[in-house]
Amino acid sequence: MEFAQRLRPSHLSLLLRIAETGQLQRAAQLCAMSQPAASRILAEVEERAGGPLFERHPKGMRPTALGEICVRHATIILDQFAALEAESRRISAGEVGRVRVGAVTGPAVGLLMPAVRDVKATTPDIEMTIEVAPSTTLVRGLVDGNFDFVIARLPPEHDSRDFRLYPARSEVVSLLVRPDHPLAGQGEVALEQLQGFEWVIQEVGSPIRQAVEAAFLERELRTPARVTNSSSFLVVLAMLAESDAIAPQTEEVAQMLAEGPLGGRLAALRLAEPILVSPCFIIQNRFRQIPPAARHVLDRVFAHL
Structure with a gap:
């Protein structure tokens, strides 16, 4: 264990280069060190390993049985170091992680x-x-x-x-109905024309609910009386499919439902005056990076x- 703990990546790289080139001088050059330094490191590693790692021959240096073991493990360890460094760079660059x-x-x-x-x-x-x-x-x-x-x-x-607060987009309310709704395709629709219909809308206090009710009250109109409270898209879709109900949604959601995969199965009424929802923010915790x-x-x- 003491032998392994004292090895450094530079020691392992030197062993690999000697095994690849069969020459200590060439291995030292590839590791950007002098030949005397390489000779000293190899001698120290062999002493700690308990025997020679390379045999000296006229044509070069060849790993001993002990050397082959060290070279094999050095390859694995350096590959792991390289993988660690690459993954660390990707994490630091934001290319990997959980969000x-x-x-x-x-x-x-x-x-x-x-x-x-x-x-x-x-x-x-x-x-x-x-x-x-x-x-x-x-x-x-x-x-x-x-x-x-x-x-x-x-x-x-x-x-x-x-918090750190950054203004996001303002939201506009869109009114979804089924395509054959009595008001669908009639051009601009006034709030007065909407009063007699059933509504499926988010619970009291939700931003869209508040915006819709405020729009009616500003024109001195009664707020919708026939209301089903639900934030569930499944409930909304079911009620729109089976009745003349009106469902307020944000403009982005309405476009997705009316023009996306469900295009043709839903329609959005064109309001004479837009209904605006209080704006959202992109919010970060000031005390956390x-x-x-x-x-x-x-x-x-x-x-x-």
Whole structure:
């Protein structure tokens, strides 16, 4: 054990070069050391190994049985060192690692997913974990160390001085309906035309719910009375398919559902006046540094702002 513990990578490299070239002088040149230094190192290694590692012949040096063992293990050890160095460089460069990100629904679709696609195209070895949840859950998870960063609104119970906040996109509400809904394809729709329909909408207090209700109240209209409260896309899709219900979603989500794989099965109403949701922020914990891989993802998110 003492013999192995005293060996250095430079010692192992010298052994490999001697075995490859059969010449001590050439091996010393390849290892960027003088021949006397190489002779001294080889003598020290042989003394600690307990016997000669190379036989001297007129045509060069050949490994002894003990030398062959040392050369074989030196090859393995140096390969592991090279792998360690390469992997360390990739981690430091943000090319490898685990990234944990949270976002509310709109930015998850319109901002985070395009960034993730970019990252996967250039650095496929980054392992992503993405959670979509309300802002309160996300910011609490950020404080607890469950996320590297989140895209959310800062709940009032949190002190903004504890975070790094970067403005993200403003959100616009879009109203989804089935394609044969009575209001579909009618051009711009006024809020007054929406009052008699059933709605499937997020729970009371959610940003989209607040924005929709505020839009009605600003025009001195009654807020929707026939409401099913749900944040589940499955519930939304089921109700839209089976009724004339209206489902408010962020514009990014509405485009995905109306123009993406479900294109033709849903439609978005054109509102005469837009309904705006309070803006989101890209939020980092001020007291924690994010790892290089997460920084790589964050940079791509900023690029899509």
